[in-house]
Amino acid sequence: MKNDYIKELSSQVERKSVTYQNRYGFQIAGDLYSPKNRNEVKKYPALIIGAPYGGVKEQGPCVYADELAQRGFIVLTFDQSFMGESEGNPRHVSSPDIFTENFSAGVDFLGLQKFVDREKIGVIGICGSGGFALSAAQVDTRIxxxxxASMYDMSEAIRGSGQLDQTALQSLKEKLSMQRWKDTENGYPEYIPSFPIEPLKEVPEGLDSTSELWFRFYGLKRGHHPRARGGFTTTSSLTQLNFRLLDYIHEISPRPILFIMGDRAHSKHYSEMAYAKALWPKELYVVEDADHIDLYDRTDRIPFDKLESFFKENL
Known part of the structure; x- marks a missing residue:
């Protein structure tokens, strides 16, 4: 399955499979992208790109990495622990702490590469990884x-973005807590995938608008990957309920943050809320005629010129 990337690799880019450990001892599987004409004695700026929540490195991250490596960056993509080719059992467990830590583990790895300038390392978080990337930057000043891009704050999303009242929230906690009994009795956690093992030709009927959006990417050939079938173990939501990702986003300043969102994205409010809480320097960049998933893979929508100038100016 090593050739199941959703974008063909440019002839100007070299991609190498790598592994490294996070501070918990989990082995992380990644891909390291670099320009083929790389100067062996030069140190390059580097970027770490995190996949959407539940996604893998062969999807959106490979699109970003391939383009940005052509523009002079060393780029690391990776699978989160319990996902893709990275270690961690049981599979499909979500941990906001570990998912945040894995960005810093990427910094550790890049800083040991002789061709990387460890003082010039940045991160890009797509969808849910946006929240984890920002959370890592709150404490890791090496970033x-x-x-x-199309940021999601998963700690807010699991809580319904403030739309759940106390009764509904208590009911959710009760349901998830009771699921722990079932998981314990079964000897494994419940995991209900959202997408088929093989891509379908069209979106099934009867889905709500948001579910249809996800299916257009993950369930069809466009972005399908057999290791990214959507969601996490049911009880993973308990940890998300108990974790606040962006309480200290203001402490990232004076390091700069660029929030990119589509003008038609259902997720715009996450970027807008994070932007409001962040201190300067910060920028909210709106892509015209783009929905949430357009910023996963559409090279005619992803503002690569903006990303290039932002990181070259600030790294």
Whole structure:
């Protein structure tokens, strides 16, 4: 399955499979992209790109990495722990702490590469990784600049973005807590995938608008990957309910943050809320005629010129 990337690799880019450990001892599987004409004695700026929540490195991250490597960056993509080719059992467990840590583990890895300038390392978080990338930057000052695309704050999303009243929230906690009994009795956690093992030709009927959006990417040939079938173990939501990702986003300043969102994205409010809480320097960049998933893979929508200038100016 090593050739199941959703974008063909440019002839100007070299991609190498790598592994490294996070501070918990989990082995992380990644891909390291670099310009083929790389000067062996030069140190390059580097970027870490995180996949959407539940996604893998062969999807959106490979699109960003291939383009940005052509523009002079060393780029690391990776699978989160419990996902893709990275270690961690049981599979499909979500941990906001570990998912945040894995960005810093990427900094560790890049800083040891002789061709990387460890003082010029930035991160890009796509969708849910936007929240984890920002969370890592709150405490890891080695991350010098941060960009998000179609950002999701998963700690807010699991809580219904403030729309759940106390009764509904209590009911959710009760349901998830009771699921732990079932998981314990079964000896494994419940995981209900959202997308088929093989891509379908069209979106099934009867889905709500948001579910249809996800299916257009993950369930069809466009972005399908057999290791990214959507969602996490049911009880993973308990940890998200108990974790606040962006309480200290203001402490990233004076390092710069670029929030990128589509003008038609249902997720705009996450970028807008994070932008409001962040201190300067910060920028909210709106892509015209783009929905949430357009910033995963559409090279005619992803503002690569903006990303290039942002990181070259700030790294």
């Amino acid at each position: 010098k600049a941060i960009a998000t």
